Amino acid sequence: MIRLRPAPPLLCLLPALALIPVLVVVLPAIHSGGLQIWLDCLLGALQPSLDPVVLQAMVRALQVTLATALAAWGLSGLSGALLALLSADVFWLSRGAPLWPAQILRSALALPRSIHELIWGLLLLQIFGLHPWVAVLAIAIPYSALVARVWRDQLDSLDRSSLIAQLQTGAQADAAMITTLAPAMTPSLLSYGGYRLECALRSATLLGVFGLGGLGTELQLSLQSLRFHEFWSGLWLLIVCSVALEQGLRFWRTRPKERFGAAERRQLLLLGLLLISAVVGGLWMQQLFPDDGAALAWQWPPLPDRDQLLQASTELAWGSLIVDTLRLTLLAAGLAIGLPALVELLWNRGAAPQVQSLIWSALRLLPPPLTLLMLLLANQPSLALAALALGLQNAGVLGRLLREGLDQQDQRRHQAMTVAGADSASSWLYGQLAPQSRAYLAYGAYRADVILRETIVVGLVGGTGLGWALIESLSSFHWAAVWLLIGAFSLLTLTGEALSDRQRQRWLQS
Template sequence: MLSSPTVKASLIFLAIALVCLAFADIAITSANPWKDLGRFFLGVVTPDFFSSEGVAVALLRTVAFAFVGVALGSLCGFILALVYRNPVVRVFCAFIRAIHELFWALIFLQFFGFHPLTGVLAIAIPYSGIFAKVYSEILDETDPTPGRLLPPGTGVISTFLYTRIPACWVQLRTYTAYRLECGLRSSAILGFVGLPTLGFFLETSFSQGLYSEAGAMLILFYVLIATMPIWVKPKLLPVYILGAPFFLGEGLPIVWGNVERFFTEDIVPSPLKNGEGLAGLVPWLNDLMVTEALPGIWNTLLLTQIALVATGILALLAFPLISNHFGGPVRRTGGHVFLVITRSTPEYILAYILLQLWGPSMLPAIVALALHNGGIIGHLIGRQSSGIQLRPDAPIGFNRYTYELVPRVYRSFLAFLFYRWEIIMRETAILGILGIYTLGFYVDSSIQNIQFDRAMVLIVITALLNIGVDILGRYIRKKLALQTMPTC
C-alpha cells in the first residue's frame, strides 16, 4: 500500500499545480489549430527525404557535435568527480550544469560567433557538471571491500584503477551511453540558435510550411536515436571520437579581442561601466528585478509546477503500455514506439512544433515537457513493473493496475519525478526563447538588444533558481526516504 507521507506529498503538489493552472495562460490562439495539426501529421506520414541536400550534412554535424561535446564533458566530469567532495567543486559543478546548453550557446555566440567551438563548449560545459555529479555518486556507492584485500603498500591510484573502476564500470558505461543520447538531442536543438545542426533546418522547414520536409527530418532523428545500439559499439567509439572533430564544419576565425571585450566590458553592469558606481547600480538592479527577473521567475515557477504534475500523470498512464502485465506483444510494441518517440524528441523541438500549431501560450510548453519527461519516466517504471512477480490469483485489468502495480512502483516513480524536477525547470526557462514569458524570454530579449550585462544577471538568476529546486527535490526525496539517485 502507498504510505501516508508519499500520498500527502503527491496531493500537495497536485494542489499547487491546480492553483498555478488558474494563473496560467493556456489558450489556443491559432485560427485553425486542428487543421494545422492535421497538416503536420500529414507531413509526417508523407515525408520528403530528398527535398533538401543539407539534411544529411545536418545529421552528420548533429552527431559530430554530440560526440565531441559528450566526450569532452565526460572526461572533465570524471576528473571533477574525483574531487567532488570538495564544497567548492560541488558548487562549481552545480552552477555550470544549472545553465542550459542553449544559454551557454547564446553566451559563446557573442564572441566566438558561429564557430564549432560554440556548439562543443555549449554541450561540454553543462555536461561536465552533470557527469561529475553522477560519476561521483556511482563511485561513492562502489563496494570498498576489494581495495582492502590488496597487498599492503599498494598505491592509491593502483587501488582505484584495479578495484573501484572495474566494480562500477558497467554503471559508468551505461550512464555515459545514456548521456550520449541526451547529447544528440542537445546538439539538435543548437540549430535553433543558428548552428548547422538538425534544428536549424527543422526551424526553416516549419517557418516555410514545408511539413513533409520537417517530418522527414524528425523521422531521420528518431531512426538515429533508435539505432544507437547498432551503430554505437564500444570498439568503434575511438574512431567516432577521433573522427568527429573533422565533421564539425568551419566558422570564421575567432577574434580573441572580442572575447576579452565581452568579459571586461560587455557583461559589466552599465552603471559601473559608466562610472556611476554603487549609487547607480541599485536602481539598475531594481529595474531589472521588477521588469524582467520577477515576472520571469513567476512564469518559470508556474510552468514548472504544472509541467511536473502533468509529467507524473502521463508517466502513470503510460507505463502499462510497455509492462508485461498488460496486453500482448503487439500492444507493447506500439507502446514502446510511442514512448521512444516522446522521450527521444527534445522538449524544445516539441514546444516549437506545438507553438506553430496552437499559437503562443503556456499550453505547448506544458504538453511538450509532459510528453518528453513522462515518456522517460513511463519507460523506466514500465521496465521496473515488468520485473514484478504477481501471484497466480492476482486481479486483472484496472484492479491489477490500481491495487497490485501502482503501490509497488509508486515510490520509485516519485523518486524519478523529483529527480527530474530540476531538469524540467531548466527546460522551462529555456523555452522562453520561443516566446513564452519565462526567464529565457528576457535573457533572449536582452541579448537581442545588446544588453549583455542584463542577460548575464538573468542567466545567473536562472542558475540559482535551478540549484534551489535541485536542493529542494533532494530534501523531499530524503524526507520521504526515496532513493536519492534513481538508477536507470
C-alpha cells in the same frame, strides 16, 4: 493522532492533475484553421519530400548534429571522469591528503552545471561568433560538470573497507582504488555514459533550433515556413538515427559483462570510446566546415559596473519572472510524472505496451521548442502551452523508464491479484505499479530538477519566465541584465537541485 498519507502508487498519479489547468487554458484557445494545419502536418509524415536538394541539405545537417554530439560527448566524458576523480573524497583520503581540494572543486563545478547548455550556447555565440565549435563547447561545459557530479557521488558512496584494508597492507593508492572500486563503479559508468550520449544528440538538435546549425535549424525553418513535407524528411532521418542509437545503447547496457569481460577492461573500453568519439567528431566537424577550422577568435562582452547592475535589477520584474518559471516547472513536472502512470492505468491490455513505447519514443524525440512551435500553429502563446510542450517531452523520458521497469519486474504479484478476482485497474495499480512506485518517484524528483533547467528552453519561445527575459536582454545587448538573469537562474536551479536530491534520497531509502 494518525496521519493519513497517500500511498506511493497514488502519488504517481496525483501529479496528472496538472493536466486540468493546462487543458482549461489550451483547449478553448484552439482555432479551427490551426486544426487543418495540424492535419496537414500529420499527413506530411506519410509523404516526406524526396527532392534531392532537400535530402542533401537534411543529410548534411544531420551530419553536423551527429558530429557535434560525438565531439561533445567524448570531451565531456573524458573531462567529467577526471573531474569526478579529483572531486571525490576517497581519492584524497587514499593518499592521506586533506579534503579541501575536493571541496573547492565540487563548489566550482556547481556553477557550470546549473546553467543550461542553451544559455552556454547563446553566451558563447556572443563571444566567439557563429563558429562550428560553439555548439560543441556549449554542450561539453555543463555535461562535464554533470558527469563529474554523478560519477563522484557514486564513487564516494561505495564501501571503502576493502580499499582501506589494501592500503594498510602497503598497496599503492591508484592500484588499490582500481582493484577495489572499479568493479562496483563499472555499471554506473557504462549506464550513465550511454545515457549522456543520447542526451548529447538531443542537445545538439536543440541548439540547432536556436540557430547554432545542424538538423535542428533545418527542422525549425521548415516548420515555421509550413513546409511539412520537408520537415518530415528531416524528422524521419532523426528518428532512424535515434532508434539506431537507442538500440545500440540497449545492447551496451544489457550485455557488457558477457561481451567485454572484466570491469577494468570495460572501463578502459568506455574511455577508449570517449577518446575515439572526441577525435572522430572533431575531424568530422573539420571536414564539414573546412573554412572554419581556424582557432576560435573571441571577444569578451563588456562587464557591467555596480551602478549598471543596480539599475538593471530595478528594471526587471523579478517577482513575476520567478513565479512564472516556478509555475512552468510545477505544471510541466506534474504532466511528466503523472501522464505515464495515468496512461498505463487506463490502457494496459493487449498491444498497449508496444504502442505506448512508440508514443514515448516519439514524445522524447522532438526538442520542446519544436513541440511548442507545432502547438503554436493552432493556439496562442501561453504559460500553459509552454508547460504542455515541456511536459510531453519529459513524459516521453519517464514513460520509457516506467515501461522498462514494468517489463523487467516479477509479474507473479500482478497475476495473483488477477486470479483472486481483482479488477484490471486495481490489479495493475497494486500488482505492477506499487513495486515500481518508489523508484519511479525518485527518478521523477530528479526529472523535476531537469525540467527546472529546461524552462529556459520553452521560455525563449513561449515568452514567459526567466528564459524570455534573458533572450530579450541578449538581443538588446543589455549585459547587466544578462548577468543578473543568469545568476538568478543559476541560484534557482541549484536550489531545485538540492531539494530534488533530498526528495530522491527519501524515496530511495523508504
